[in-house]
Amino acid sequence: MSSRSSEFPNVFVLAIDSLRADAVLGDEVVTPTFDRLAHAGVSFRQAVCTATTTTPSFSSMLTGCYPPKHGVRGLQGYRLSSAVTTMAETFAEAGYRCYAEVTGPLLPETGILRGFHESRCRQAYKVPFFNWREEVISKMRSYAEPWFMLLHIWEVHRPYRSPPNFEKRKDKAGYQAAVHATDEWLAPVFEAAGDDTLIVVTGDHGEQYPSSPLQFQMLRVARRSRRTFRLGKWFPYLDNRFAGLEIGHGFALYEELVRVPLILSGRRVPAGRQVEEQVRHIDLLPTLADLCGLSCPEGIDGRSLKPFMDGAALPEEPAYMEAVGVKLGGDRIVGARTPEWKLLKAPGGKKRLHRLNPGGAPDERHNHARNESAVIRKLDDYIARVESTGVVAESGMTSEEEATVEQHLRDLGYL
Numbered sequence: 001m002s003s004r005s006s007e008f009p010n011v012f013v014l015a016i017d018s019l020r021a022d023a024v025l026g027d028e029v030v031t032p033t034f035d036r037l038a039h040a041g042v043s044f045r046q047a048v049c050t051a052t053t054t055t056p057s058f059s060s061m062l063t064g065c066y067p068p069k070h071g072v073r074g075l076q077g078y079r080l081s082s083a084v085t086t087m088a089e090t091f092a093e094a095g096y097r098c099y100a101e102v103t104g105p106l107l108p109e110t111g112i113l114r115g116f117h118e119s120r121c122r123q124a125y126k127v128p129f130f131n132w133r134e135e136v137i138s139k140m141r142s143y144a145e146p147w148f149m150l151l152h153i154w155e156v157h158r159p160y161r162s163p164p165n166f167e168k169r170k171d172k173a174g175y176q177a178a179v180h181a182t183d184e185w186l187a188p189v190f191e192a193a194g195d196d197t198l199i200v201v202t203g204d205h206g207e208q209y210p211s212s213p214l215q216f217q218m219l220r221v222a223r224r225s226r227r228t229f230r231l232g233k234w235f236p237y238l239d240n241r242f243a244g245l246e247i248g249h250g251f252a253l254y255e256e257l258v259r260v261p262l263i264l265s266g267r268r269v270p271a272g273r274q275v276e277e278q279v280r281h282i283d284l285l286p287t288l289a290d291l292c293g294l295s296c297p298e299g300i301d302g303r304s305l306k307p308f309m310d311g312a313a314l315p316e317e318p319a320y321m322e323a324v325g326v327k328l329g330g331d332r333i334v335g336a337r338t339p340e341w342k343l344l345k346a347p348g349g350k351k352r353l354h355r356l357n358p359g360g361a362p363d364e365r366h367n368h369a370r371n372e373s374a375v376i377r378k379l380d381d382y383i384a385r386v387e388s389t390g391v392v393a394e395s396g397m398t399s400e401e402e403a404t405v406e407q408h409l410r411d412l413g414y415l
């Protein structure tokens with residue numbers, strides 16, 4: 001190993017699309033590989049993403065900024081603002097060699113790959129389960145050090161590929177089998193990365209799935225009747241109930257959609273610590289910069305989590321979040337979350353306040369908006385502050401680029 005690489009650790013960020021926090025942190029799915037990493041490092045048990053849609057979520061994770069600042073407010077037609085600095089640019093500036101391998105909508109046209117010296121985009125459903133593995137492993141072994149690698153994989157995105165035959169399934173059992181298999185198949189990748197590498201494991205957002213094949217069929221019927229009978233117009237109450245029965249992600253900000261696992265392990269990470277406080281994807285860039293001794297971009301929204309990792313305290317900060325999925329038809333749900341409360345603002349401005357009962361089951365059915373005015377004020381102020389920060393949204397895509405992105409989204413079945 002060169003003397004330079006002993007100064008800067010290699011950094012491997014693995015983001016698994018649609019990976020729910022409870023799939024990794026809970027007991028329902030067997031995940032020995034993730035458990036080993038968590039045991040060897042720090043696991044954040046209350047990490048939340050910024051958006052429940054892939055491209056906006058990555059834009060926040062990779063810039064440390066909320067969407068009003070980085071400008072990516074949906075899957076389509078937005079390009080990362082040139083005013084923000086990406087994680088790859090930060091590492092490249094320090095002399096790292098940067099490589100990205102991403103899937104699905106994270107196309108170069110979105111600007112998300114800015115700063116990587118080399119990148120590869122894979123089409124989501126044309127990737128056989130883990131067929132990329134040997135190539136990534138040999139890349140890790142041969143790449144000029146120090147390296148920063150981002151790997152975004154699609155193996156647990158729906159339709160879930162459920163082993164042993166990788167039959168496609170659409171329910172909870174299929175999802176859990178996909179997570180279990182992914183955990184098992186990843187072991188050689190972490191081994192290749194080595195103990196001396198700083199490893200990050202997270203999901204870009206969570207996932208909502210039907211509990212059984214029968215429930216899947218019922219949800220399909222509900223969805224079809226919403227469209228066919230235009231329930232929203234004639235029976236708004238029923239329409240609202242059915243809307244909550246969606247499958248996938250992007251359309252809401254429920255806990256199973258915004259909670260993601262976050263594990264840091266390897267060089268410069270203390271062993272065996274669990275952090276219970278709320279942390280956010282926007283905190284990842286400043287944390288990695290802090291751990292690696294790099295200068296962090298200025299004016300970002302996130303903060304370094306290193307104090308938590310060292311067992312110290314930090315003042316509580318809310319998490320801003322938004323849902324901008326294709327199913328919302330251009331509308332946007334915004335929210336702010338603390339460990340106790342989550343405030344949601346629907347497109348018309350209607351507010352819902354949910355009690356999250358830290359340590360217990362969150363209650364996302366009852367609306368406390370009428371009797372918790374102090375909480376509402378605090379979270380509403382936070383949303384207003386985030387939304388008022390220098391908006392640097394600039395689509396800047398040529399019509400040709402927009403067409404490329406649109407075609408990919410069509411291939412993904414999103415449009």
Ligand SMILES: [Zn+2]
Pocket residue numbers: 017018053054055204205
């Ligand atoms: Zn995603």
